[in-house]
Amino acid sequence: MSLAAIKIENLSYSIPGKTILDNVSLSLAANQFSVILGRNGSGKSTLFNLITGKYPYSSGVVELLGKERSSIPQKSLAKTIGFLPQFHQSVFPFSVYDVILTGRAAFYRFGPSGRDHEIVEQTLLNMGISHLKDKSYTDLSGGERQLVLISRVMAQGPDILVLDEPTNHLDLHFQVLVLDKLKLYSRSGHTVICIMHDPNMASIYADHTYFIKDQKAYDSSLLIAEDPFANIYEALYEMPLMQVQVKDKTIIIPQF
Numbered sequence: 622m623s624l625a626a627i628k629i630e631n632l633s634y635s636i637p638g639k640t641i642l643d644n645v646s647l648s649l650a651a652n653q654f655s656v657i658l659g660r661n662g663s664g665k666s667t668l669f670n671l672i673t674g675k676y677p678y679s680s681g682v683v684e685l686l687g688k689e690r691s692s693i694p695q696k697s698l699a700k701t702i703g704f705l706p707q708f709h710q711s712v713f714p715f716s717v718y719d720v721i722l723t724g725r726a727a728f729y730r731f732g733p734s735g736r737d738h739e740i741v742e743q744t745l746l747n748m749g750i751s752h753l754k755d756k757s758y759t760d761l762s763g764g765e766r767q768l769v770l771i772s773r774v775m776a777q778g779p780d781i782l783v784l785d786e787p788t789n790h791l792d793l794h795f796q797v798l799v800l801d802k803l804k805l806y807s808r809s810g811h812t813v814i815c816i817m818h819d820p821n822m823a824s825i826y827a828d829h830t831y832f833i834k835d836q837k838a839y840d841s842s843l844l845i846a847e848d849p850f851a852n853i854y855e856a857l858y859e860m861p862l863m864q865v866q867v868k869d870k871t872i873i874i875p876q877f
């Protein structure tokens with residue numbers, strides 16, 4: 622396999638009375654678009670919090686581009702990995718422009734450079750939200766806020782972009798726009814890893830999909846190789862599902 626952007630070995634995580642992840646090993650390829658699927662509460666966000674350093678881990682290994690995460694100096698972490706968490710707190714009425722500019726904050730010492738401003742302008746344009754730039758972030762709709770936060774982490778420009786449900790709150794138009802941009806980002810020397818809840822969008826966009834189930838992680842392509850006729854999504858979502866083939870993609874729908 623080519624270089625792993627993220628390599629996880631024997632990672633476990635428990636809270637009092639409950640094991641959330643049990644001896645998880647996973648290798649996520651560099652310069653690819655990978656999606657992690659799993660039922661609510663299965664441990665996807667926990668895995669991302671461990672990968673990005675929000676949660677400490679006492680057993681197992683997390684390597685980012687070949688280096689143990691905890692050995693990467695804080696200063697270079699912002700270049701290595703960027704994280705869009707699932708929940709965001711917003712109390713300050715910063716303008717959209719300034720919120721996106723904070724994505725560059727790890728790279729400047731005395732204030733943003735001309736290049737930082739240029740990146741913010743380019744990102745606003747690229748994400749189709751230039752018209753929002755002077756608006757207060759706190760006045761935005763849920764979907765608009767989501768677009769701004771994705772723009773912020775894209776302006777950061779990390780080698781590995783990790784997004785927890787990036788299409789949350791977005792209408793179909795913006796879901797497609799964001800996934801197109803993320804796919805493009807993964808084609809320009811970067812790695813994109815998303816948690817998603819729509820297996821069909823995952824099927825359309827992802828190079829690789831991974832499942833989290835019963836405290837373990839699985840590579841969906843290995844599950845299919847094991848049993849080509851199994852409906853792996855029925856096992857994942859624990860419900861009867863129909864599968865239809867559209868072009869080269871498997872689309873799943875609930876039985877009706």
Ligand SMILES: Nc1ncnc2c1ncn2[C@@H]1O[C@H](COP(=O)(O)OP(=O)(O)OP(=O)(O)O)[C@@H](O)[C@H]1O
Pocket residue numbers: 636641659660661662663664665666667668707
């Ligand atoms: N701080 C915490 N205290 C107690 N339980 C927690 C805590 N954080 C997570 N959990 C529990 O750990 C489990 C995994 O949570 P996690 O947020 O990782 O799931 P998820 O797969 O991301 O879910 P969703 O798809 O609903 O976002 C859940 O049962 C959750 O209730």
